[in-house]
Amino acid sequence: MPPINRRTLLAGSALTALAGSHDPAGAAAAPAEKQSPGIYRYKIGTFELTALYDGIWYRPITDKFIRNAPFAEVENALAQAFMPADKLTTPFTTLIVNTGKKLILIDTGTGGQITPSAGALRDNLVAAGINPKAVDLIVISHFHPDHINGIKDKNNGLLFANAEIAVPAPEWNFWMDDTNLQAAPADLKLTFLNQRRIFSDIVRNVRRFDPGTEVAPGILSIEAPGHTPGHTVFAVHSGDQSLMVLGDTAQHPAVFARHPDWQAAFDIDGDAAVATRKRLFDRAAADRMLVTGYHFPFPACGHLIKTATGYEHVAAEWQPKL
Numbered sequence: 001m002p003p004i005n006r007r008t009l010l011a012g013s014a015l016t017a018l019a020g021s022h023d024p025a026g027a028a029a030a031p032a033e034k035q036s037p038g039i040y041r042y043k044i045g046t047f048e049l050t051a052l053y054d055g056i057w058y059r060p061i062t063d064k065f066i067r068n069a070p071f072a073e074v075e076n077a078l079a080q081a082f083m084p085a086d087k088l089t090t091p092f093t094t095l096i097v098n099t100g101k102k103l104i105l106i107d108t109g110t111g112g113q114i115t116p117s118a119g120a121l122r123d124n125l126v127a128a129g130i131n132p133k134a135v136d137l138i139v140i141s142h143f144h145p146d147h148i149n150g151i152k153d154k155n156n157g158l159l160f161a162n163a164e165i166a167v168p169a170p171e172w173n174f175w176m177d178d179t180n181l182q183a184a185p186a187d188l189k190l191t192f193l194n195q196r197r198i199f200s201d202i203v204r205n206v207r208r209f210d211p212g213t214e215v216a217p218g219i220l221s222i223e224a225p226g227h228t229p230g231h232t233v234f235a236v237h238s239g240d241q242s243l244m245v246l247g248d249t250a251q252h253p254a255v256f257a258r259h260p261d262w263q264a265a266f267d268i269d270g271d272a273a274v275a276t277r278k279r280l281f282d283r284a285a286a287d288r289m290l291v292t293g294y295h296f297p298f299p300a301c302g303h304l305i306k307t308a309t310g311y312e313h314v315a316a317e318w319q320p321k322l
């Protein structure tokens with residue numbers, strides 16, 4: 001049989017037949033004109049996990065975006081990943097863990113307060129049949145606005161009215177320190193002020209945990225500093241299965257897994273961010289562990305393999321059954 005290329009395909013009988021076909025009902029279907037809900041479910045042992053899409057931000061970048069690589073190399077990496085040249089493609093995926101005893105949300109999305117193309121978490125919770133009031137515990141990886149703003153709506157109303165909020169103690173200690181706020185450059189001051197908006201009137205609901213401890217049965221926190229001083233990741237264990245919840249250890253893997261040495265302008269300590277990334281990615285690759293990354297393409301779970309120059313993310317295959 002000759003190989004099928006575009007020319008033979010166009011000349012082939014299949015397409016000719018198609019061109020002559022018509023809708024037997026004779027009616028045009030109305031276009032949906034909106035995306036379907038962003039929900040993906042999977043299991044770790046007996047825990048049921050639900051990845052919920054909050055949206056995407058095409059974050060503008062400049063030639064200062066990567067501190068330790070020429071911008072031409074960055075542009076080349078973006079082009080190879082089919083991404084726009086002057087923006088970082090930044091999707092957001094939150095994770096619900098139903099342990100059977102507790103309903104736990106890990107990171108909370110943007111709350112619709114960062115870009116018009118994100119803020120879908122609330123609708124996707126509804127579509128997934130999850131009542132925000134039923135969430136018992138919110139676990140936070142770090143205090144950047146795309147991870148904490150979903151705690152509240154634009155008018156500072158609580159979205160998860162009954163949830164306790166567990167935050168890494170080193171993250172709290174860094175950002176809630178007014179001396180650090182005063183010393184920060186102007187753009188970072190906005191980040192400090194946003195954290196005070198989110199947390200100052202709900203301190204009684206906030207539990208500070210030390211990385212290395214369990215935040216809930218089956219969810220172990222692991223220190224992962226660099227992106228922020230108290231950035232923390234989580235290992236979810238149930239039965240003989242595990243998942244590493246990587247937070248912002250790397251943002252989009254097509255950029256930062258392939259180039260693990262790159263230090264982004266938004267990493268507070270670039271050297272530490274790179275060391276953390278390699279430590280966790282090496283472990284995940286060696287153990288062939290399932291991982292999820294907050295800024296990985298939806299549904300954000302898959303595996304990491306080590307390559308000659310970095311790592312490659314292999315997306316999980318959609319499973320029709322849990």
Ligand SMILES: [Zn+2]
Pocket residue numbers: 144146147248294295
């Ligand atoms: Zn983030």
